[in-house]
Amino acid sequence: MSDLIDELVGIAPGDHLDTLRAKRPIVRRDAQASYEELIVSPSDLDRASAAERAAIGYWVAALSQAAALAGHYRSLLASLDPAVLDALVTAIPEATTTGPYGAYPPGPLSVEDEDGLHWTAPASLHSAVGDRLAAALEHTHLLTFRPRDSNPKALQALLDAGWTTDGIVTISQLVAFIHFQLRVIAGLTVLKEAN
Amino acid sequence: MTEQVIRHPDNVEPDAFTQAQLEWEPWLEPKPIEALTQTDREALKGRRADSPYFRLLVRDPIVLGARTRADIDIFTNEDGGLPRPERELAAAAASRVNGCLYCASVHSRAATELSGRRDDVQRLLDDGIDSEQDERWTAVIEAAAALTATPSRFAPAHVAALKAAGFDDQAIVDVIQSAAFFNWANRLMLSLGEPAPPVGD
Numbered sequence: 001m002s003d004l005i006d007e008l009v010g011i012a013p014g015d016h017l018d019t020l021r022a023k024r025p026i027v028r029r030d031a032q033a034s035y036e037e038l039i040v041s042p043s044d045l046d047r048a049s050a051a052e053r054a055a056i057g058y059w060v061a062a063l064s065q066a067a068a069l070a071g072h073y074r075s076l077l078a079s080l081d082p083a084v085l086d087a088l089v090t091a092i093p094e095a096t097t098t099g100p101y102g103a104y105p106p107g108p109l110s111v112e113d114e115d116g117l118h119w120t121a122p123a124s125l126h127s128a129v130g131d132r133l134a135a136a137l138e139h140t141h142l143l144t145f146r147p148r149d150s151n152p153k154a155l156q157a158l159l160d161a162g163w164t165t166d167g168i169v170t171i172s173q174l175v176a177f178i179h180f181q182l183r184v185i186a187g188l189t190v191l192k193e194a195n
Numbered sequence: 196m197t198e199q200v201i202r203h204p205d206n207v208e209p210d211a212f213t214q215a216q217l218e219w220e221p222w223l224e225p226k227p228i229e230a231l232t233q234t235d236r237e238a239l240k241g242r243r244a245d246s247p248y249f250r251l252l253v254r255d256p257i258v259l260g261a262r263t264r265a266d267i268d269i270f271t272n273e274d275g276g277l278p279r280p281e282r283e284l285a286a287a288a289a290s291r292v293n294g295c296l297y298c299a300s301v302h303s304r305a306a307t308e309l310s311g312r313r314d315d316v317q318r319l320l321d322d323g324i325d326s327e328q329d330e331r332w333t334a335v336i337e338a339a340a341a342l343t344a345t346p347s348r349f350a351p352a353h354v355a356a357l358k359a360a361g362f363d364d365q366a367i368v369d370v371i372q373s374a375a376f377f378n379w380a381n382r383l384m385l386s387l388g389e390p391a392p393p394v395g396d
Binding site for chain 1: 197198199200201202206208209210211212223224245251252254255257258259261262264265267268269272273274275276292293294295308323342343344345346347350351353354361365367368369370371372374375376378379381382383385386387
């Protein structure tokens with residue numbers, strides 16, 4: 001059975017990292033199962049379409065500068081909606097920054113507040129991908145770089161742009177899961193090279 | 196009119212990291228208990244069905260089920276690898292960096308329960324990832340923090356520090372997966388609702 005993390009890290013059966021991953025068989029299986037249900041073959045495409053899911057996946061990985069995973073989602077999106085991919089590739093440079101940053105509720109932690117880019121989709125991106133996907137991309141940017149700035153207004157913006165409650169849960173899982181996926185890949189890649 | 200989020204104008208959000216048991220209020224409607232299907236109940240296995248957080252996530256039951264099973268394997272599978280207190284420490288460190296007060300409260304409390312080192316855990320919460328710790332905890336915290344940065348800053352030096360502190364490769368995989376998992380969990384907890392003070396406060 002193919003496993004995307006093994007493929008992108010470069011882990012072959014019998015490798016040292018294969019043996020290590022095999023000791024945590026459930027997370028290995030369910031990381032792949034999450035990827036399949038969220039992106040490759042979702043059981044419900046009404047709440048979020050295949051192209052929307054691929055676009056959000058590419059956006060998370062590209063913003064996070066996770067090159068191998070971004071390349072993978074880029075190919076997937078190219079096969080589903082090349083015009084959306086072009087628009088995202090154009091938008092990436094101005095949206096990319098480093099994180100996490102954001103604000104805490106006013107109080108003793110306010111000394112740790114750190115400001116940074118509050119990215120909004122430019123008009124050109126809205127017209128290329130539509131208001132609904134543009135709203136999801138803005139939310140993805142928020143979750144990627146400044147998750148502690150999250151607030152109910154951000155979810156209201158998604159509802160107003162046409163996302164349902166079920167759809168918001170799914171795209172939130174999609175964004176959050178890819179932050180797990182790209183870090184497992186990053187961590188195992190470093191471990192592989194260190195050995 | 197489109198659907199509306201749920202606001203909690205009377206909630207006074209906690210303003211400091213704590214090991215106390217916090218509450219959590221959702222911004223979207225959790226699935227009502229009476230509407231849960233058999234698939235939903237399967238997905239909620241091992242979780243409190245009265246939890247608003249898990250009843251919100253069960254709106255995508257297949258993903259919730261996979262996520263819960265991965266969570267349990269990463270944090271409780273004791274076939275070698277990282278001792279469980281240090282897995283909870285990695286989770287707490289990632290949550291401290293992302294600023295998830297709720298997640299940090301759950302996993303700092305778990306780290307204390309499993310390690311008996313309440314003061315050390317509290318220093319992580321109070322002073323952050325640069326808090327004074329012994330060599331082993333410093334290596335775990337720094338690795339988890341580096342992996343939590345966007346883009347990841349996790350580097351060969353973190354692997355070397357973990358090895359120098361006595362951790363083997365299986366344990367390093369556990370550090371990676373524990374920290375990575377909380378970059379999943381923190382983003383859900385932070386973006387779908389807000390923490391509330393302990394009941395009775």
